[in-house]
Amino acid sequence: MENTREINxxxxxxxxxxxxxxxxxxxxxxxxxxxxxxxxxxxxxAGGVPDIYILLELAKLYGVTLNDLVGDExxxxxxxxxxxxxxxxxxxxIMLLSSGIVWLAATCIFVLAQLVNPSGANWLxxxxxxxxxxxxxxxxxxxxxYRLLNFFSVSALVWVAxxxxxxxxxxxxxxxxxxxxxLWCLFLIGxxxxxLEIFWVFFRSVFKKNGEKKRxxxxxxxxx
Numbered sequence: 296m297e298n299t300r301e302i303n304x305x306x307x308x309x310x311x312x313x314x315x316x317x318x319x320x321x322x323x324x325x326x327x328x329x330x331x332x333x334x335x336x337x338x339x340x341a342g343g344v345p346d347i348y349i350l351l352e353l354a355k356l357y358g359v360t361l362n363d364l365v366g367d368e369x370x371x372x373x374x375x376x377x378x379x380x381x382x383x384x385x386x387x388x389i390m391l392l393s394s395g396i397v398w399l400a401a402t403c404i405f406v407l408a409q410l411v412n413p414s415g416a417n418w419l420x421x422x423x424x425x426x427x428x429x430x431x432x433x434x435x436x437x438x439x440x441y442r443l444l445n446f447f448s449v450s451a452l453v454w455v456a457x458x459x460x461x462x463x464x465x466x467x468x469x470x471x472x473x474x475x476x477x478l479w480c481l482f483l484i485g486x487x488x489x490x491l492e493i494f495w496v497f498f499r500s501v502f503k504k505n506g507e508k509k510r511x512x513x514x515x516x517x518x519x
Contacts, residue, residue, distance in 0.1 A: 302365075303341040309364050311339045313357040318380060328352055390435050397428045416466040419459075426455045446496055453488045457481050 401424030408417035436445035468475035
């Protein structure tokens with residue numbers, strides 16, 4: 296008969312194996328199941344085992360059975376997990392190719408502008424390429440729900456858009472002989488926009504976690 300320590304170590308090994316194969320850190324897993332990373336660390340160090348409800352949640356998350364989590368040896372990584380990693384790689388490639396197309400277009404515009412008007416502010420083509428690239432990233436990260444990348448992409452869009460307006464207006468002011476000393480005030484607009492984005496991300500995360508907790512409580516009551 297196995298003692299409690301041996302059972303805990305066996306389950307700990309399986310939990311660690313499936314978490315790593317899913318490409319999750321302990322903190323990321325803890326967030327998904329609404330537990331602390333200390334609890335996850337305790338389970339994986341054989342200091343304890345999750346209750347049956349959490350084991351069922353983990354089995355569902357990893358695409359395995361409950362027996363796989365508590366068995367003697369972990370089964371090979373499910374095909375669905377391997378496909379998830381391939382899908383992530385494909386998405387990264389799509390984003391890189393899309394960014395490459397944006398910069399290729401910007402380079403072509405810059406070269407043509409240099410041939411037509413070498414003394415013009417043709418470098419703006421690259422600045423607007425950054426703006427276009429941010430928009431592309433926002434679209435992809437929004438569709439694929441990469442929230443951290445989406446946050447940085449939106450932040451980049453805000454500040455790069457203001458920079459584009461500033462630089463364009465500055466060049467026009469120089470061309471027409473107007474003063475442009477006060478144009479720096481445009482950057483003040485970015486401060487409240489950035490703060491609003493931070494608030495939006497924070498409260499959206501809070502509402503989502505509260506919703507998931509309520510859902511899990513409801514499911515637990517229904518199972519009982």
